[in-house]
Amino acid sequence: MAALAEISGAILADGADPDLLIEDVAPLDVADAGHISFLDNRKYVPAFETSSAAACIVAPNFADRAPDGMALLLSETPYRGYAQIAHAFYPADPGAGSVHVTAFVDATAVLGADVTVGQNAVIESDAHLETGVVVEAGAFVGRGVTVGAGTMVGLGASLSHCDIGANCQLHPGVRIGTRGFGFDMSADGHLDVPQLGRVIVGDSVEIGANSTIDRGAGPDTVIGDGCKIDNLVQIGHNVRLGKGCVVIAQAGVAGSATLEDFVILAAQSGVAGHITVAPGTRLAARSGLMRDSEPQAKLAGNPAIPAKEYFRQMAVLAKITKDRSR
Amino acid sequence: MAALAEISGAILADGADPDLLIEDVAPLDVADAGHISFLDNRKYVPAFETSSAAACIVAPNFADRAPDGMALLLSETPYRGYAQIAHAFYPADPGAGSVHVTAFVDATAVLGADVTVGQNAVIESDAHLETGVVVEAGAFVGRGVTVGAGTMVGLGASLSHCDIGANCQLHPGVRIGTRGFGFDMSADGHLDVPQLGRVIVGDSVEIGANSTIDRGAGPDTVIGDGCKIDNLVQIGHNVRLGKGCVVIAQAGVAGSATLEDFVILAAQSGVAGHITVAPGTRLAARSGLMRDSEPQAKLAGNPAIPAKEYFRQMAVLAKITKDRSR
Amino acid sequence: MAALAEISGAILADGADPDLLIEDVAPLDVADAGHISFLDNRKYVPAFETSSAAACIVAPNFADRAPDGMALLLSETPYRGYAQIAHAFYPADPGAGSVHVTAFVDATAVLGADVTVGQNAVIESDAHLETGVVVEAGAFVGRGVTVGAGTMVGLGASLSHCDIGANCQLHPGVRIGTRGFGFDMSADGHLDVPQLGRVIVGDSVEIGANSTIDRGAGPDTVIGDGCKIDNLVQIGHNVRLGKGCVVIAQAGVAGSATLEDFVILAAQSGVAGHITVAPGTRLAARSGLMRDSEPQAKLAGNPAIPAKEYFRQMAVLAKITKDRSR
Known part of the structure; x- marks a missing residue:
C-alpha cells in the first residue's frame, strides 16, 4: 500500500496498513482480497459500501462510506490515482x-x-519510423510518412500524407491522410479539387478505431498534442485542433473549423465548417455547433445554444404542450 | 409449393397447385414465372396487385388483393416464412x-x-477457432481470442481481448476489443486508464461492417445472444446488451450503459453512459436517451421522452409558430 | 498565366501579365511569388486583401479588393477554375x-x-478489372466483381457482390456489398433474410473512407453516376441514389429509400427507409427526413420540415422561454 500511495500521490488513511500486499486492480463489484479498486462516480457509492476490495482509492469526502476493514488511499483525484496504479500493474506492451x-x-x-512491424504490414518508400514504433498486422504506412517514437499504429490502420508525433495510439482501422471532400459542384458533374496538404498529428494523441482524418486541401489538417479522439469520429480537411481536445465517439468536425485548446465534443455531436470553437468549450452529446463559441461555453441543441437555455426551452415546450392537451 | 409450405409453416391457399414448381425467390416487381415473392409491408400492396410472380407468401388479410393466377401461401408471419424459403434456395456458404x-x-x-482461413489472415498465439469457423481474407484474430463454431469473421475485421460465440456474423472491418476510451482528464495532460476487461459476445450475434466494440475497463463488455448490430455502430466499454437487442446503423451506446433484453435502438440514436434501458424499449431514430427507461417504452427526441409526447410537442411548436407569424 | 486562363476558362484581368510564370497553387495565407491562389468564400476576403500570392482566380465582383500587384484571373466559377488549374499542376497518379x-x-x-495491384491485395475468382484500375495495398476484390477503367480501390477496402463503374474513387476502408440488415424479428430469435442483390455503382463516383454500402435484399442497391459520398456514411440495402447526389460525412440512408438526382444530404443527417427524396432536395446537417420531399426543397429539423420554418420555430421557442423566465 505504501508503494501505491507513492505512485498515485495519495495519502494512506488512518488505520490502513502500509505493508498490506496488493496484487491487482479490480472494479468495486468484483474486487476481493488482494485487490485495490477506486471510487470516482457518486453513482457507484452503493457498490463501494458493499465491496469486498482489500483497498480503495477514494476522495476524502467519501471515506466514511467505506465498509469495515477496507484500506483507503485518499486523493482528490482518485481516478487519476487509479490510472497510475493500474499502469504499475499493467505496463504497456513494448x-x-x-x-x-x-x-x-x-x-x-x-x-x-526496437521498431516492431507485424504480419503483412506495409511500410512504403521514404517512410520514417522512430525508436520503438509498433506497426500492427495489416497496417499501412505510406510514402514519406513520419511516425514519432513510441507510437502504435493499430491493426489494419492506414496512414498517408501525414506526420505523426511521439507516443500516439492510432487504433485499428483509422484512416489518416485520405483525400479531403473538396470539389466544385455543378449540374455538369462535380469536379474534384486536388487536396495538397497533409495531416500533422502532435504527441500523445489517441485516435479511436475506424476514425477518419482527411488531409488538408492546401493548408494542413492539424491535431494538437494530447488530443483524445474516440471511435468512428470524422475530422474534415483543414481542421485544426488545439491541445488536449476530447472528441467522443461518432462526433464530427467539418472542414476548415478550428477547435482551440481543451475543447470537448461529446458523442454524436457536430461542428460546422469554417468556425472557431473557443478554448474550453463543451458541446453536449448530439448537439450541432454552427457559430463561433465563447471560452468555456457549455452548449447543447441544434443549432447549439447555452446548455441551460436548451434544457429550459425543452421544459417550456413540454409545459405548453401539456397545458394545451388539457 | 407443398415443400415450401412445409418449410415456412404456411398454408396453401385454395386454388394453389401443390405441385407448382418454384425455382427461385424474387421481389414483387421483378418476379416472374417460377418465382415466389412475399408481401410484408402495406406500402407494397400495389406492387403485389400487379406482380407477375408465380407465387407469393402473404398474410391472409391481403389474399384477396392477389392478381389472378398467383398461387398463395398464407402466413401470419410472411416475412419469416420468406426468410425460411430463401434459405432453402440459398444455403449459407460453408x-x-x-x-x-x-x-x-x-x-x-x-x-x-473444417475451419477456413482466407488470404493474408492472421491467427495469433493461443487463439481457438472451433468447428466450421470462417476467417475471411485479411482478418485478424488476436492472442487468446476464442471463436465459436460456425462463426464468420469478415474481411479485414480485427478481434482482440474477446471471446466470440457460435454462429455469429462479424462483417468486414469490425473492430472488437479495442481500448476503451478511459482516461483521467487534466490540463496537465489526459492520462490513460488501462483497460483490463474483454468483450464477451454470445451466440448468433451479427455485427455490421466497420462497427466498433471496445473492451471493458475492468468488467467486460457483453453482447447477449441473438443481438443484431448494424453498420458503423459504436459500443463503449463496460456496456451490457441483453438478448435479442437490435441496434441500427450509426447508433451508439456510451460506456457502462446496460440494455436489457430486446431493446431496439433505431438508426443514428444514442444512449448515454451509466444508465439502464429496460426490456423492450424502442428508441426512435436520431434520438438520445439520457435516463433509465420503463419496460416497452417507445421514446423519441433529445433528451428522449415518450414518442407520442415528442411528436405532439413538435406539432404544438409548429402551431404556435404559425399563429405568431400571422 | 495565359495558359492557366485557358485551362480554367477564366479571363485575364486588365494589367495581368500573360507571360507571368506560375509554378504552383497555394492557399491565400501562404501563397507567395510564383503561386496562384483562389477566392471562393466571402469569409476569406481579408486573407485575399493581405495575400502575397502572385496571382489569384476570383469572381469579378471581388476584383477591386485585390492587393496591389496581384495578377487576377476573373471567373464566375473561381473554385472550379482553381480545381482545373490544380489538376494541371498535380495530375492524378496513374x-x-x-x-x-x-x-x-x-x-x-x-x-x-496497366492495372496496378498493391501489396497483399486480393483479387478473387472471376473478378474483372478494366484498364488502369488501381487496387491499393490490402484491398479485396471479391468473386465476380467488376471494376471499370481508371477506378481506384483504396487501402484495405473490400468489395463483394458489386459492379463498380469507371473513374471511381473508393477510399480506404470502404465496405461495399456487405449483407443488408434484413431479418425477421421475433422473441424466439431474429431470423436472417438472405440478401440476394448486388451493389451497382456508376461512373465517376467517390466513396469516402470507412463508408459502408450494403447489397440489396432482392433488388440491387444503386449509386448513380457522379455521386460524391464522404467518410463514415451508411447506405442501406435497396437504396437508390440518382445522379450527382452529395452525401456528407456520417450521414445515413435507410433501406429502400430513393434519392433522385442531385440530392444533397449534409453531415450527420439521415433519411428514413422506403421514402423518395425529390430531385435537388437539400437536407441540413443533423436533420432527419421521414417523408417524401418536394423537388428543390430545403429542409431541416427532425422530423425535417422546410428549413426556414425550422429556424423560425427555434426562434419562437427561444422567445417564449425568455418571456416566461422573466
Whole structure:
C-alpha cells in the first residue's frame, strides 16, 4: 500500500496498513482480497459500501462510506490515482522489436531501434519510423510518412500524407491522410479539387478505431498534442485542433473549423465548417455547433445554444404542450 | 409449393397447385414465372396487385388483393416464412474448409475441423477457432481470442481481448476489443486508464461492417445472444446488451450503459453512459436517451421522452409558430 | 498565366501579365511569388486583401479588393477554375501498372492493361478489372466483381457482390456489398433474410473512407453516376441514389429509400427507409427526413420540415422561454 500511495500521490488513511500486499486492480463489484479498486462516480457509492476490495482509492469526502476493514488511499483525484496504479500493474506492451517476415518494408524506409512491424504490414518508400514504433498486422504506412517514437499504429490502420508525433495510439482501422471532400459542384458533374496538404498529428494523441482524418486541401489538417479522439469520429480537411481536445465517439468536425485548446465534443455531436470553437468549450452529446463559441461555453441543441437555455426551452415546450392537451 | 409450405409453416391457399414448381425467390416487381415473392409491408400492396410472380407468401388479410393466377401461401408471419424459403434456395456458404497458403497461423493456435482461413489472415498465439469457423481474407484474430463454431469473421475485421460465440456474423472491418476510451482528464495532460476487461459476445450475434466494440475497463463488455448490430455502430466499454437487442446503423451506446433484453435502438440514436434501458424499449431514430427507461417504452427526441409526447410537442411548436407569424 | 486562363476558362484581368510564370497553387495565407491562389468564400476576403500570392482566380465582383500587384484571373466559377488549374499542376497518379509480388490474383480473374495491384491485395475468382484500375495495398476484390477503367480501390477496402463503374474513387476502408440488415424479428430469435442483390455503382463516383454500402435484399442497391459520398456514411440495402447526389460525412440512408438526382444530404443527417427524396432536395446537417420531399426543397429539423420554418420555430421557442423566465 505504501508503494501505491507513492505512485498515485495519495495519502494512506488512518488505520490502513502500509505493508498490506496488493496484487491487482479490480472494479468495486468484483474486487476481493488482494485487490485495490477506486471510487470516482457518486453513482457507484452503493457498490463501494458493499465491496469486498482489500483497498480503495477514494476522495476524502467519501471515506466514511467505506465498509469495515477496507484500506483507503485518499486523493482528490482518485481516478487519476487509479490510472497510475493500474499502469504499475499493467505496463504497456513494448512490442516484439522486430519486423515480421511477412511484412513489406521498402528499401528506402528508415526504421529506428526496437521498431516492431507485424504480419503483412506495409511500410512504403521514404517512410520514417522512430525508436520503438509498433506497426500492427495489416497496417499501412505510406510514402514519406513520419511516425514519432513510441507510437502504435493499430491493426489494419492506414496512414498517408501525414506526420505523426511521439507516443500516439492510432487504433485499428483509422484512416489518416485520405483525400479531403473538396470539389466544385455543378449540374455538369462535380469536379474534384486536388487536396495538397497533409495531416500533422502532435504527441500523445489517441485516435479511436475506424476514425477518419482527411488531409488538408492546401493548408494542413492539424491535431494538437494530447488530443483524445474516440471511435468512428470524422475530422474534415483543414481542421485544426488545439491541445488536449476530447472528441467522443461518432462526433464530427467539418472542414476548415478550428477547435482551440481543451475543447470537448461529446458523442454524436457536430461542428460546422469554417468556425472557431473557443478554448474550453463543451458541446453536449448530439448537439450541432454552427457559430463561433465563447471560452468555456457549455452548449447543447441544434443549432447549439447555452446548455441551460436548451434544457429550459425543452421544459417550456413540454409545459405548453401539456397545458394545451388539457 | 407443398415443400415450401412445409418449410415456412404456411398454408396453401385454395386454388394453389401443390405441385407448382418454384425455382427461385424474387421481389414483387421483378418476379416472374417460377418465382415466389412475399408481401410484408402495406406500402407494397400495389406492387403485389400487379406482380407477375408465380407465387407469393402473404398474410391472409391481403389474399384477396392477389392478381389472378398467383398461387398463395398464407402466413401470419410472411416475412419469416420468406426468410425460411430463401434459405432453402440459398444455403449459407460453408467456406473452403482450408487454410490459405498466405495466411499466418501461430503454432499455438488451435483450429477445429473444417475451419477456413482466407488470404493474408492472421491467427495469433493461443487463439481457438472451433468447428466450421470462417476467417475471411485479411482478418485478424488476436492472442487468446476464442471463436465459436460456425462463426464468420469478415474481411479485414480485427478481434482482440474477446471471446466470440457460435454462429455469429462479424462483417468486414469490425473492430472488437479495442481500448476503451478511459482516461483521467487534466490540463496537465489526459492520462490513460488501462483497460483490463474483454468483450464477451454470445451466440448468433451479427455485427455490421466497420462497427466498433471496445473492451471493458475492468468488467467486460457483453453482447447477449441473438443481438443484431448494424453498420458503423459504436459500443463503449463496460456496456451490457441483453438478448435479442437490435441496434441500427450509426447508433451508439456510451460506456457502462446496460440494455436489457430486446431493446431496439433505431438508426443514428444514442444512449448515454451509466444508465439502464429496460426490456423492450424502442428508441426512435436520431434520438438520445439520457435516463433509465420503463419496460416497452417507445421514446423519441433529445433528451428522449415518450414518442407520442415528442411528436405532439413538435406539432404544438409548429402551431404556435404559425399563429405568431400571422 | 495565359495558359492557366485557358485551362480554367477564366479571363485575364486588365494589367495581368500573360507571360507571368506560375509554378504552383497555394492557399491565400501562404501563397507567395510564383503561386496562384483562389477566392471562393466571402469569409476569406481579408486573407485575399493581405495575400502575397502572385496571382489569384476570383469572381469579378471581388476584383477591386485585390492587393496591389496581384495578377487576377476573373471567373464566375473561381473554385472550379482553381480545381482545373490544380489538376494541371498535380495530375492524378496513374499507379505503377503492375501487380505486386505479394498480391494474390486468382487465375480466373481478368486484368486489363496497366492495372496496378498493391501489396497483399486480393483479387478473387472471376473478378474483372478494366484498364488502369488501381487496387491499393490490402484491398479485396471479391468473386465476380467488376471494376471499370481508371477506378481506384483504396487501402484495405473490400468489395463483394458489386459492379463498380469507371473513374471511381473508393477510399480506404470502404465496405461495399456487405449483407443488408434484413431479418425477421421475433422473441424466439431474429431470423436472417438472405440478401440476394448486388451493389451497382456508376461512373465517376467517390466513396469516402470507412463508408459502408450494403447489397440489396432482392433488388440491387444503386449509386448513380457522379455521386460524391464522404467518410463514415451508411447506405442501406435497396437504396437508390440518382445522379450527382452529395452525401456528407456520417450521414445515413435507410433501406429502400430513393434519392433522385442531385440530392444533397449534409453531415450527420439521415433519411428514413422506403421514402423518395425529390430531385435537388437539400437536407441540413443533423436533420432527419421521414417523408417524401418536394423537388428543390430545403429542409431541416427532425422530423425535417422546410428549413426556414425550422429556424423560425427555434426562434419562437427561444422567445417564449425568455418571456416566461422573466
